Amino acid sequence: MGQLLDGDGLALAEVGLHDLVIRADGFGDQNTLYFTSQFGNENDGLFGAITTGLISVIRVSAPDPTADTSVTITANVAAAPGNSGTPTGTVTFLDGSNQLGTAPLVIGSATLDAIFTDVGIHTIAARYSGDGVFLPSSQKIPLQVTGLATMLTLTAPADAAPGSSVTLTASINSTGGIPTGQIGFHDGNTDLGTSPLDGAGVATLRTTLGVGTHSLTASYAGDGKFGGSTSAAVAINIANADFSLGAAPISATVIAGKSTQFMLTITPAGGFANRITFSCAPITGITCTFSPAIVTPANGAASTTLTVTTSASVPRYGLLPFSLIGPAALLSPLLLFALLLRHGASLPSGRASLLTATAVLAIAALSVTLAGCGGYGSTTNANRGTASVMVTAQSGAISHTSTVMVTVQ
Structure with a gap:
């Protein structure tokens, strides 16, 4: 290719400083000092250049973004301490070795989305090109790109029988699309296994879970675009198949010949x-009548409705409440018993025993009679x-079984 010559026609391979002619084709820079250094012989050497100018300082910044969202990268270029002026020119932004774009400096600042x-x-690197006054400068910063937010939901049956297979279903969604990868299933701190996400x-x-109550969760580690998430805990009870019976209300008052109703609830357990x-x-x-007569808590x-119907022709339903028997009905047997004991104290032991037995039977009969006949107070019915x-x-x-109380008036 030949030799480079200076303005005096001397080869640049010779040791020393050389003046270069700034030609119209653009070779050379009026602010650059070129130099050479000989290596071993006159034909080999080092060719270099020293550019004069003011030092610039560049600072690049950007918030940590989430994937697939726009972020603004800002580069501020200023004169180094001791220098004056405002740099002009352009700033080139790179992600590693990939160029993101170039932006002009406007009052010392350049931005790129x-x-x-x-x-x-x-x-992220920002490289200032320099201008006629200021030298180039550059800076690199780390930028953490996080995955798009995801929400994971776990569903499982509330209970199941021992030894039965239980199906756990995890669903994940995100505003940025459908995540991919694996879902982990856990029973407390125990890993149950993993399963891949399908297209939905x-x-x-x-x-299969052991007998007892289990707290289950699902987890997602994320992929190249979506962030990880963990579901809320879901409880499942593994027990033998059974049910419980409850009634509401547990008591009611009804007029003889009328009906009253109770709600019976069946709660299944263990599947x-x-x-x-x-x-x-x-x-x-x-x-009693039930509507419906048969239920299946699948x-x-x-629930079923129990209707209790009473008869108007029956005078007595169970025992009267204590408050309705009346104090006279309670005191009369006690006074009779006291009189018999006092009178029997003067009789021979055999006759006294017979008299006592007779008194007890009489008191019992009197109590039943009084309970059935008196003590209704001032109630209308x-x-x-x-x-x-x-x-x-x-x-x-x-x-x-469950017991309901029906008071009949």
């Missing part, structure tokens, strides 16, 4: 989902007593 699709740490953002796992029938223990003057608690109605819920060999 960029979108990062990959989660992780990016090395759903992952399922079938497992119980069989048919249940209902019945009442027989009581004179009381009839999807949670089930005579109280016919309170009946205890025992309700039975039956499913195969499993049965449970």
Whole structure:
């Protein structure tokens, strides 16, 4: 290619400083000092340049963005301490070796909007080109790109029978699309397994759990675009199939010949989902009907309405409440018993024993008579007593009972 010559026609390979002709084709810079240094012979050497100018200082900044969202990168260029003036020119921004773009300096500041699709740490560089007064400068900063927010939901049955297979379903969603990757399933601190997300953002796992109550969660570690998340805990009870029976209200007052109603609720446990029938223990003057007569708690608690109908022709239902018997009815047997004891003290032992036995029977008969005849106070309707109605819920060999109280007036 030949030799470079200076303005005096001397080869630049010779040791010393050389003046270069600034030609119209753009070679050379009027602010640059060129130099050479000989290596071993006259034909080999070092060719260099020293550019004069003021030192510039560049500072680059940007907030940590989330993936697929725009972030503004700002570079501020100023004269170094001891220098004056405002740098002009352009700033080139890079993500590693990839150029993001170039922006002009406006009053010492250049900005560029960029979108990062990959989660992780990016090395952002800003390079100032320099101008006729200020020298180039550059700076690098780390930029943490976080994944898009995700929300993970776990569903599981509330209970199941021991040894049965339980299906756990995790669903994930995000405003930025459908995440990909694996979902982990956990029982407390125990890992149950992992399952891949399908195209709809759903992952399922079938497992078997031991007897007892378990707190289950699902977790997502994230991918190149989406951030990780953990579901709320879901409780599941592993127990033998069974149910409980409850009644509301537990007591009611009804006029003889009328009806009253109770709500019976069946609550399944351990995956119980069989048919249940209902019945009442027989009581004179009381009839029971159930609507519906049969329930199946396949999807949670089930209810039936118990209607208790009383008869107007029955004078007595169970025992009267204490408050309605009356103090006279209670004191009369006690006074009679005291008189008999006093009179019997003067009799021979055999006759005294016979008299005592006779007195006890008489008092009992009198108590029943008084309980059945008196002590209604000032109420408008005579109280016919309170009946205890025992309700039975039956499913195969499993049965449970509940008692409701019906006061008849």
